[in-house]
Amino acid sequence: MLPTKENRERPRLAEGGQRRVIIEGASPEVDGGRYPAKRIVGDTVRAAVDLISDGHDALAGRVLFRHVGAEEWRSASLAPLGNDRWAASFVVDRLGVWELTFEAWIDAFNTWRSGTRKKEKAGQDIAVELLVGAALLEDAARRVKGAEAAVAALLEDAARKARDATRPNVDRLLAATGELVVRAMDGAPDLARSTRYDRVLRLTVDPELARFSAWYELFPRSCGEAGQHGTFADVEKRLPYVAAMGFDILYVPPIHPIGKSFRKGPNNTLTAGREDVGSPWAIGAASGGHKAVHEQLGTLADFDRLVATAKGLDLAIALDIAFQVSPDHPYVKEHPDWFVQRPDGTIQYAENPPKKYQDVYPFDFECEDWQGLWLELYDVFAFWIEHGVRVFRVDNPHTKALRFWEWCIGELKARHPDVLFLAEAFTRPKLMYALAKGGFSQSYTYFTWRSTKAELETYLREITAAPVNEFYRPSFWPNTPDILPEHLQHGGPPMFLLRLALAATLSSNYGMYGPAFELMEHVPRPGSEEYLDNEKFQLRTWNLDDPRSLRDVITLVNRARRANPALQQTERITFHATDNDALLAYSKATDDHGNVVLVVANLDPAHAHGGWIDLDLAELGIRPGESFQVHDLFADARLLWSGARNYVSLDPKVFPVSLFVVRRKVRSEHDFEYFL
């Protein structure tokens, strides 16, 4: 006897079995939706997804999106790209967090329409098909009836004609599949069996400055007259100098009271003299901590005025937030539980055994009162935001808990979506990426140590490829107060020009530590990558009017960046082959190729180099065989090129880099040819 279903155990049935479409491979998506992708306000977001279903039925779908503050989802229809991939675009027109997800379904009407057309063309009888189509039209009419009476009437009319057996079948089919009817049907899908993507993805939408910014770092205390301790007022006087060079952000090391205990002397020596000013990163003294200003710089009111004046010059003041304290910081007495306590009753200072940093206490992010600590650190940012600061550079974020940053930056940006955070982390790559995923708007990079053609190409490919480009916005720095890289020590002026041009054109976000950079300061503490007589530990006097200053070149570079939208983004970059490893060639273009820039750099500061470049013309928006103009913005020279293979020669003693704008020949109405 056959077993019957009755004597077999029945399995449970899955929910939603009628939802035939599977949605996979969504983009932009970071770590399965765990973290938001990053965009700029005004961006057109391209959302893509795989829609997979059994059989050959027509599919349809849409991306659903909304600002996190909105109740209702908006939507855009997905269009097929081939190979089961679909995409749609929408504009993020508001700062803050956006949400997106996807929905897809079997499109019964278009499945019916294409099948019935084929049958009609093949001369088959479609009388029954027309009744099937009429029923689909009537169903749709019922769905929209309440909301869109006119559309319902249109569909009902089409259904009536499809059912009208007195008319020829071909007319009935035409009536049921007219352009307006199809559009109305597309707008009235049956979602009863639609599939919703199982995750809601997020986007962080930032101000444009997050993607395109030029940073200039200086030490306020070195801005004084003739060796005097500089003040906020002195920095105010320096603003026109910085603004004239074309920078967007002026960033200053910590401005808080500096501790006296274990204060460091010049060149990081362990004992400070009475006059020594100490390190601004040894934060906190009897006069206050992270919400106070160092008295030698002035008052909080002076700082407020500096921020306001800078704003008038389109300069943002960026503060350096370093979450660590000197032994003299008020927190040490008020909240000793926020630090690691040693069995002998002392507080654990910073160390990297066997090195000791007795002037600095790190916070214990795991302490019992971690919630009190986190709220206080949040409050530090909130305090300075209230004082008009919108940009923060965070010192060593990689030595503070990752979950703290995700929480803190998330909460701050929920209230102030225009605020930006730059992560100063030179550490392991995955940790740098984790900080970016956790919310940092921009990130330091390894650019400072990438100098050969292979190193630069490999590194740029890594950070501009998906998924990294979705969450990591690189900022390229040729120098910092912490790093005078070896090539700047020995490469002479050509190396300064080269690193400036590379930083400013490889990455849309870049910065420099000045005036050390423009004055080509290059003497290290022997055997190190650190500056001699570093401003971190002493005042410096800089002669801004030194005739060798690079300020004019910097001005030119920043002007070129502002004039060429292709340079205002980092991820769309193409490297072109050269037959000389000293020559690096890359181009950037806007999406529509309306602006195209080609950079050729001689990486050898000591010798002139020439070589052939094999251009990827398609990436330049040039047709094969078309002649085009390349206009070197540095030399202000114009060349007429034709074809993919062109020769370039660069003498570093003249200038090590050509920054070409690529212009296509166009013909005017009056038949006059010119380069666009």
Next chain:
Amino acid sequence: MLPTKENRERPRLAEGGQRRVIIEGASPEVDGGRYPAKRIVGDTVRAAVDLISDGHDALAGRVLFRHVGAEEWRSASLAPLGNDRWAASFVVDRLGVWELTFEAWIDAFNTWRSGTRKKEKAGQDIAVELLVGAALLEDAARRVKGAEAAVAALLEDAARKARDATRPNVDRLLAATGELVVRAMDGAPDLARSTRYDRVLRLTVDPELARFSAWYELFPRSCGEAGQHGTFADVEKRLPYVAAMGFDILYVPPIHPIGKSFRKGPNNTLTAGREDVGSPWAIGAASGGHKAVHEQLGTLADFDRLVATAKGLDLAIALDIAFQVSPDHPYVKEHPDWFVQRPDGTIQYAENPPKKYQDVYPFDFECEDWQGLWLELYDVFAFWIEHGVRVFRVDNPHTKALRFWEWCIGELKARHPDVLFLAEAFTRPKLMYALAKGGFSQSYTYFTWRSTKAELETYLREITAAPVNEFYRPSFWPNTPDILPEHLQHGGPPMFLLRLALAATLSSNYGMYGPAFELMEHVPRPGSEEYLDNEKFQLRTWNLDDPRSLRDVITLVNRARRANPALQQTERITFHATDNDALLAYSKATDDHGNVVLVVANLDPAHAHGGWIDLDLAELGIRPGESFQVHDLFADARLLWSGARNYVSLDPKVFPVSLFVVRRKVRSEHDFEYFL
């Protein structure tokens, strides 16, 4: 006046802020854990993950795993691979679904141990550090006290010695960091602030046959004597022939009653004569449907005996399950609601407009009674499993709902984890992958249409790379009853030998449709990729004793596959460069290089070709400069090679493929050199 925290809104605090480790990038993981990865019972699973934490503290972690039926998690410690990647291995020693996840934490003891050692080496006073370490030891002792008294005692003793100020510090440190103490501390981690991976990943653990199998397909009805309709008894007689060739699975087209309505005639003609046997895929007649057997084949008891006899020969009988019905199937009367009803009261037959397949009704997987339909289809599998079938080939699974397969296969394998499913889907790549993710144990591929070196290399790279290799087990078929590819029509015997050798050595799962294959049947219906006089629509008589039969070569190939474990897996394959595009060279190796096979194939059936092969010696387990033997199992010839570059010449008239076993020279105890 400074704003205070009190007059600012306080944000909410995240949960688990003290859990400092982030866990990312887990492997094996398919679509963020949505689908299981596939493994074979006895496999060593290598689980890997990124552990990322702030700062420089030592980390530790473990993979947690269990059979889905077990309550308790087992665990294996993660070891660092560098660049923040960690891995651990465990063996899946039982069929069915396994679960795995990860846990990681800051390792306070090892952080303390390495820091304190460095301080001690640098001559610093470590008296306070010793007290810190003692406290860590005491904490751990408290954690294990109940369960492991001896370990607790060991740790307490170490703590006592660490605290003993009468002893030299160096001795105290040694006592606190002895090997046994370190091991005990590793085994007693403080998990209070550990991070758990936020997903539980799954593995489907199958019998070995899922990874390594040779399939032979035949039509039972053609197994009869002298043009008589074959029976299960005839197939039983054919079993030794199939088993002797070294096949593991004998698979037969549907064995159910065949419909009479719209029955197809020979060569797919629309009208069948009285004697025409029809297509086995037009399933169902008055005598029964998917749970009945076609009366001309015999009885269910005959089938049971066939399964049993096959089992005795180590052959599994695979049934072809085709979820569609002829108009005569009992379902049509009993459950007309399982099909699409047309407005004229008829049932929608299969079609691909304008083509009509009136002999077949597809199921409507979205019908109102979808639950009833799904349960019944589940029951079809359950019925045949009760009759001893453990392997199913599913016909056109890509025209049935994906969620149905995921549910149905999942439920079946939950009860019968040894059952395997082969997806016969030649469709869009993402749909084929979706079926594999949804549970199919093996999948048809595009191998049948990949014939040039570039095509084969590209395709193999695609399907053996992550993540595809985690869920998709390819099965390579040189021919099927549906496909006589063009190269077999025109390539002559060398092409049959080539495609056999490629299928059987590129993929550990392969199959053929016989006796058409071994008898080199190659005449198509004109202008098509279909066999002329196809067995799908008529009986055929095959002369198995034809002297040109490839049965001996097939036997040799299957013997080589069984003798060489390197051929029993697909994903570990390396292509080697050749300077002649007619020559394809690839190797496979076991993990330990204990067995290494090198295949060189001449893809041109018409001409002899020679060329240099640049071997990747490391992939062969050969040291540079080492000489090694290659033993061609087809020609039974042995060559001594040395170095990476070797010349191979293959004449397709002799044999188009060399299947080399690569043997290293070893020296015996008695100083006698031989090849292993």
